[in-house]
Amino acid sequence: MTWKQMFTSSIGQKLTMALTGLFLITFLIVHVGLNACIWANDGGQMFNTGANFMGSMLVIRIMEIGLFAGIIIHSIQGLVLNAANNSKRKVGYAVEYGERGSKWYSRSMGLLGTLLLLFLIMHIYHFWVPSRLGGMWSVRPLQEVDYTNGLGKQYHNLYAEMIGVFQNPIVVILYVLGCISLAYHLMHGFESAFRTIGVHNNRYLKMLRYLGRGYSILISIAFAMMPISMYFGWVS
């Protein structure tokens, strides 16, 4: 048994999906927590300070590489598995099997994942690119703001950037659609990831099912409320 044999087997590939998926699930908790600072109603100071901490701390920057790796591996492995699975029935049925035993979103993880990947490309372009690459290669830099009473420490004003980006109703709608895709993707993915890593105790599976549903709905609503509350000016 080699590592290659393990990770190229059907269950091994699913393990890759599950582990990267669970990593991304934990990342989303950090992401939503930090972004919730926009609702502090302090003109974005708490949020900008937090974002600056994340951007300037070495540990977080190293983890950011892991985050990109996680997204890329999860996307590629997912697309590979999806294509392979779709090729296993060359002659289809005249009468489709349909809904029995499964939910539409469970059967549509490839589609939902692709939508999320497209969303992510837009999302990274909106915020990560100007924040990290601003000033380089003629990328437009972010505004700077000083919270140190003129001591000279400048913070990227990501808060102002968010307000700017979310003035466009089409962008707001795209973000909300992205959050809906995320909710359904997680609704299946959360529980499925634990099944793939081998949780088969029914007590835990039941707990994970409810935990997964709660997580999927809450985190997606929280994310969706960010562009919505900025578009409607509910934060100041």
Place this chain on the structure above:
Amino acid sequence: MEHYNMNLTLKIWRQKDAKAKGGFETYQVKNISSEMSFLEMIDVLNEELITEGKDPIAFDHDCREGICGSCSMYINGKPHGPWKATTVCQLHMRAFKDGETVVVEPWRANAFPVVKDLVVDRSAFDRIVQAGGYISVNTGNAVDGNAIPVDKDKADKSFAAAACIACGACVAACKNSSAMLFVSAKVSHLALLPQGQPERKSRAINMVAQMDKEGFGSCTNIGACEATCPKEIRLTNIARLNAEYLSAALTIDREN
């Protein structure tokens, strides 16, 4: 339940051999008793076809008691037809109404190529079982059945998994044509018993390797297989197989 006779329109997949291009043929059957099984209804139709000098419809069947796993018809969009936890041979015609149109197709999966009409080649399952779905015991006198204590809870779970008749309905229902419910039932059956311990790791690895080699898809935990299984094999078995496979693959130390 009241007995009644019915007339039905059947649309049945006909395919001369593995290489031929198949298609649906429409048949009218008359005065079918509601007490007949679905296979008996096909028998009646085949008698008529033989009398007319036509080629009868080829289909797999053996025990007609719901325990051998031979019958394999995909009826109106579901393996084994509309009833829950039922094989085609135990599906009775009272499941249908007079004048109904019934569409019958073979299992569809690359790993289950059509041999003729409704008969598919399921020898891939045999090869998966050969790869590890057994235990090795010494010959000699039969050992006392109670010599090795077995936990009741595990014995029950093992028995429930052993109920799998390897019909392939799980593959037929799965959008990925995955055989994971079948393999997980076979692995769970033995992994839960003391007799299955010596070959536990190699069994999981070898059976999954053979499953992949046969061209089945991977599992996405959607649950379509569980809803169609005539023996109600639970989806939990797949999670157990994942645990068996991963713990084996992470710890086994062998060259190949």
